[in-house]
Amino acid sequence: MSTPVTREAFSNVSNDLPLSIQKMAEDLLCITGGWPKVIARELCIPDGDGVVPLPDHPCLFAFIDRYAEVRWRKSGVPKTEFFAGLPHYCQKFEWASPHPHFPALPRVYYGATPPKASNTGKLDELVARFSPATDMDRRLIKAMILTFYWGGPKGKRPVFTITTDGADDKKGRGAGKSTLAEILAGLVGGVIGFQARASPDRIRSGLLSPAAWPRRVVLLDNLKTFRFSSDEFESLVTCEEVTGHQLYRGFATRPNYLTYVVTVNGASFSKDVAERTVPIHLAQSTKSPTWYAETRALIDQHWDEIVADVRWHLEKKKGVIVTAFDRWPDWCREVLGKTDKPNAALKLIEERRRAIDADDLDEEEILDYIRACIVAAGVAKESLNRVVRVPAVMMAKWVTELRRDLHQNQASHFLRSMAEKPGVLRYHRTKTARYYEWRGKDAKPDTPPAEITFKVTRGAH
Structure with a gap:
């Protein structure tokens, strides 16, 4: 007994x-x-x-x-x-994580002791499993992995946009964008996925769910929106704390140590989103039937060596001084600076941001259309090189004629944002009028303007 x-x-x-x-x-x-x-x-x-x-x-x-x-x-x-x-x-x-940060964050509880820093080479071996379009993209994939583990300030991590140049017959389809994001996110618990059309409340509720606590990567997968623009997304990327309603609990928060990843064919973003992103291009490749299993096995069997290598890069490797300016200075210094040729990488990032900035592309098209409308209104072409004054309501109407997806108020906001930047447009408001000045290359402070008047046809519908 x-x-x-x-x-x-x-x-x-x-x-x-x-x-x-x-x-x-x-x-x-x-x-x-x-x-x-x-x-x-x-x-x-x-x-x-x-x-x-x-x-x-x-x-x-x-x-x-x-x-x-x-x-x-x-x-x-x-x-x-x-x-x-x-x-x-x-x-x-403040938070808890089963995965380490380097350096460790002071108010985060870590459930496991991380391996010591060691230059094992396993991080490069993992990156080599994928198909970046260029050597620079290979470095950017490496920087993305380092970002997952980086113990940097809240809300100071760029968005990584996984895309292709679209030059192949498949237009970027099947390049492994989602696979790359999901496999690498598995290093730090996996992804929290959401769709572009999801409501802000639903997105925040998902981020605050206890099931999402151990996950550090937020994935907006297979984005199909032209000129993706979202105040909510921009706020989530840069806020220090994610706040919202947690199901069955009420108000909840989590510190924003998240990294956001977007996969898309033919990226087209608003300026605010484009400036927050680090575009990574993949090449089309033919992978073996065992590629996925072998890649997973590499991670599962050499997890500690991969993490030790990440730690070595972030804590021990001497960084390169980053001389270029970027909106993510902490990340550039402490993460990108630990990769090879960070200044060349920043130059490429800036070029790619401009290429996916739909606002800049829209502005050029709209300025061309405004120029044509000014001439059609009877202003001599030579006046375009000087000063032309156009009523604000008329110019907004021109924009809605070109961009039928915009209503009058949206067109007005778009024009105001253009006028705030250096260029040919200037916005003016008096007690009796609101108008834009088109200032050409020969315009001087005392140049008298050619004026266009807004005519209303009575009885028109």
Whole structure:
């Protein structure tokens, strides 16, 4: 006959006297080795190398039962009150991750000890499994992996846009864009996916879901929108904290240590999105039937060596001084600077940003159309090199004639944004009029303008 195992008791009373919440919390943390912990304002327990939240007091006491026999009496503090008061006495963290950052972030709980920094060569071996269009793209893929592990400031990571030059017969289809994003994101827990048409509330709810906690990569896959523009997306990329509604819990937050990745054929972005992105081009290639399994095996079998190599790059490798200016200076210095030829990479990034900036392309087309409209309105062509004054409502109407996807207010905002930048357009507003000045190459401060008047046909519909 086996001898019954005596388990340690956990109770809300001692010698028939009720214990305080603080004393019970101290006893519990001693029994469990410091658990639960408060992470992102949630009471959490360990789950492998990660954590899971405790939503209610039955879950808490089920956890306690792993370590001790629960003996709860009605004369002591109720379970619900203990659950409510326990977080005040637990160790608190801003976030938790089963995967390391380099350098480690001070208010993040890491569930595993990372390997020591070592130049193993496995990071380059992993990158070599893919088909970048150029050697520079190979370096940018490497920089993307480093970014996943970078312990940099919140909201200071660029968007990586995986695309092709579209020169092949397949127009970029089947180049492995999604596969690259998903396999490499698997290094840090996998992707949190969303669609461009998803509502902001749904996107934020997904990012804040406990199932998404261990994942560091947000994937907008197979984007098909022409001139992709989204205030919500731009905000998510650069905000310090992602805030929103967590299902069944209410208001929730997570620090923005996320990296955003977009896959697209024929990228076409608004200027604000284009300036946030690092475009990576892939080449069409014929992969063997065993390519995927072999690539996964490389990661699974050499995980520690890959992470050790990442750590060596971020913590030990001497960086190259980045001389070019970019909107992501911290990332350029601490991540891109740890790759080969970072200044040449920045030059290529800037060229590609201009190529996918649909606003710049739109502006050129719209200026050509405005020029033609000015001439059609009876202004001599030579006046285009001087100054022409056009009513704001008329110029907005011209834009909507060319861009039928814009309504009058959108056209007005577009023109105002153009007029704020150096160029031929200037916006003016007086007590009696709003108008644009077209200032040609020969315009001087005292050049008298040629004026176009806006005529309304009465009774027209």
